[in-house]
Amino acid sequence: MLHFILERATCYMCACRCGIKVTVENDNVRFIQGNRNHPTNQGVLCAKGSAGIMKQNSPAKLHQPLLRKPGTARGAGEFVPISWEKALDMLTARLQNIRSTDPDKLAFFTGRDQMQALTGLWAQQFGTLNWAAHGGFCSVNMAAGGLYMMPFAFWEFGD
Ligand code: SF4
Structure with missing residues (x-):
């Protein structure tokens, strides 16, 4: 069995790009957890980020046209x-x-x-x-709101 943890990945489930650690076994994503060393989320992972595993493993995923x-x-x-x-x-x-x-x-x-x-x-x-x-x-509306109010486009990134 090939088992490793990808230590330096970022979540792709929204624009925040939280740091994640991904456990992989035999080319399959088995587990996703927050990365405590990442400055954005410091180990926290929201429900959507945890569900990111389904993006890989969902039986509904399309594999061909x-x-x-x-x-x-x-x-x-x-x-x-x-x-x-x-x-x-x-x-x-x-x-x-x-x-x-x-x-x-x-x-x-x-x-x-x-x-x-x-x-x-x-x-x-x-x-x-x-x-x-x-x-x-999704995030464009958030960015537009941020620009009007703060004025930051993506507050999660501090820019
Ligand atoms: S963990 Fe949640 S907040 Fe962070 S990037 Fe993923 S979906 Fe966005």
């Missing part, structure tokens, strides 16, 4: 796995059609990818104004 099962209604929740090649071919055909007719018909939303400069550039190059990332529902 899924296509709605042919003949089923949207929302029925029935999918079949497809290859990345097939998924990319299908998306390319659909996006080519949208881009050549009305690019603003593409609403492009990304999750916590930390590549928002890149995805934003991609959306601009595509030609749609309709793009956003999850930060608009």
